[in-house]
Amino acid sequence: MNDVTTLLKSHRSIRKFSDQPVDQETINTIVACGQAAASSSNGQATTVIQINDTDSRQKLAELAGNQAYIASAGAFLVFCADLNRSAIACEQQGGELSPGMTEQFIIATVDVALFAQNCVIAAESRGLGICYIGALRNNPAEVTTLLELPQNVYPVFGLCIGYPEQDPEIKPRLPLDAVLMQDKYNAESITPAITAYDEHLRAYYLSRTGGKKDSCWSEEMLTLVGKERRAHMREFLHAQGFTLR
Amino acid sequence: MNDVTTLLKSHRSIRKFSDQPVDQETINTIVACGQAAASSSNGQATTVIQINDTDSRQKLAELAGNQAYIASAGAFLVFCADLNRSAIACEQQGGELSPGMTEQFIIATVDVALFAQNCVIAAESRGLGICYIGALRNNPAEVTTLLELPQNVYPVFGLCIGYPEQDPEIKPRLPLDAVLMQDKYNAESITPAITAYDEHLRAYYLSRTGGKKDSCWSEEMLTLVGKERRAHMREFLHAQGFTLR
Numbered sequence: 001m002n003d004v005t006t007l008l009k010s011h012r013s014i015r016k017f018s019d020q021p022v023d024q025e026t027i028n029t030i031v032a033c034g035q036a037a038a039s040s041s042n043g044q045a046t047t048v049i050q051i052n053d054t055d056s057r058q059k060l061a062e063l064a065g066n067q068a069y070i071a072s073a074g075a076f077l078v079f080c081a082d083l084n085r086s087a088i089a090c091e092q093q094g095g096e097l098s099p100g101m102t103e104q105f106i107i108a109t110v111d112v113a114l115f116a117q118n119c120v121i122a123a124e125s126r127g128l129g130i131c132y133i134g135a136l137r138n139n140p141a142e143v144t145t146l147l148e149l150p151q152n153v154y155p156v157f158g159l160c161i162g163y164p165e166q167d168p169e170i171k172p173r174l175p176l177d178a179v180l181m182q183d184k185y186n187a188e189s190i191t192p193a194i195t196a197y198d199e200h201l202r203a204y205y206l207s208r209t210g211g212k213k214d215s216c217w218s219e220e221m222l223t224l225v226g227k228e229r230r231a232h233m234r235e236f237l238h239a240q241g242f243t244l245r
Numbered sequence: 246m247n248d249v250t251t252l253l254k255s256h257r258s259i260r261k262f263s264d265q266p267v268d269q270e271t272i273n274t275i276v277a278c279g280q281a282a283a284s285s286s287n288g289q290a291t292t293v294i295q296i297n298d299t300d301s302r303q304k305l306a307e308l309a310g311n312q313a314y315i316a317s318a319g320a321f322l323v324f325c326a327d328l329n330r331s332a333i334a335c336e337q338q339g340g341e342l343s344p345g346m347t348e349q350f351i352i353a354t355v356d357v358a359l360f361a362q363n364c365v366i367a368a369e370s371r372g373l374g375i376c377y378i379g380a381l382r383n384n385p386a387e388v389t390t391l392l393e394l395p396q397n398v399y400p401v402f403g404l405c406i407g408y409p410e411q412d413p414e415i416k417p418r419l420p421l422d423a424v425l426m427q428d429k430y431n432a433e434s435i436t437p438a439i440t441a442y443d444e445h446l447r448a449y450y451l452s453r454t455g456g457k458k459d460s461c462w463s464e465e466m467l468t469l470v471g472k473e474r475r476a477h478m479r480e481f482l483h484a485q486g487f488t489l490r
Contacts (some may be wrong), residue, residue, distance in 0.1 A: 004249060004370035008363050031425045033253040033416040040379050041402060041469045044419050049426045056428060086470045089439050089463035094370060095471035102456060102482065103382065103475035112357030118253050121366055125249035134285050137348065148429045173280040174289050180276045182295045183301060184393045190451040194334050218334035224286045225331045226340035230348035234490055236346065244489050245479055
């Protein structure tokens, strides 16, 4: 196992940070590492907005379900899928954005995630901790207004970065053979994998919380996919130009 | 600059691979590194299908615009966004998938991309080269049939992995200050950044091709966002259960 493998496998989300700020040079290096990730047809559909203003941080923390570490982390970045820049480039050549295509939405969203994960690895390699904030999508229209995002740009998620003041355990994952299949989708592997993982995750939660958290993966999935979640997303995206046609 | 930063910044896509196969233990380690990436609400919505069968490789290469290296790379993985597994888990608890939500589509697509980028970093840290294959979305229905993907699963992209037999230059990116903004979206930075980058990229192409390729970013964006691209994606996704409501 090489050092990079060790680094990648040691990831856990950090939700408690020290007061130590993250200097701008470090942020610049981290974001430059993000830029180095692959990008579909070189579209580079990622824009990162670094939030320094205290009021904006506080407001974003509230909009994202009162997650206080958004305000207190050394740095907070908002990762936006940005087709505005390529639309302007296209116009400079006498063209026009073909608006709202589902495919371009996928391209931009994937670009952002690849970019962000490179930032995460760069940050963690420096001893920094991170936490992705998907809850920016709780109130995406308010986030969009606050950050003055133009049409064809949407906030995909936020990222807290800072020096960790906690050392949580690494969360166990699904068994590898449930996730890596050979040649075809192996539908028969699913149920035994869920059973095994439910047991594993329950034991992990019980041990980590001294018996207080008695839950498992399939129970968590009731909430994740068994409910209408962020049902405003379609309408928000439409208004932002992503009509997903 | 630490070693990981150097590794991240040295990425370039590889499209010519040696005959040397990538052994299964290496693939397992790479995919385990993917599993370690953050996952929204621990949904783990990624399934990787490793394609070993020669005929399937050939077929996928044809479906993805005749990219021969899909057949010849040491390994080829198809990264799928998978809500089928969490739906089954949910059913085991007496629940039911709330189908077709746009938000769950975003969650699953982002999960896949974070997972895949960890795989890429793990592969590149071992001297392997990679190339993402977005062109699997040229014919997603045929890919879905070939891999026997169930409802609520879709192929997001493929990934070639192998030992490089070429050493291409690193492609220059947009200026950092066009991509990293402070506190608000800086609309005024866009046009100057495009002008600067157009010039930079044109010089890079001319030098790399001995004067043959005379193009720039804004010209490329005419093709990427100025045309209806993969206009079948919406209908394909709907048929697969992702109605994006």
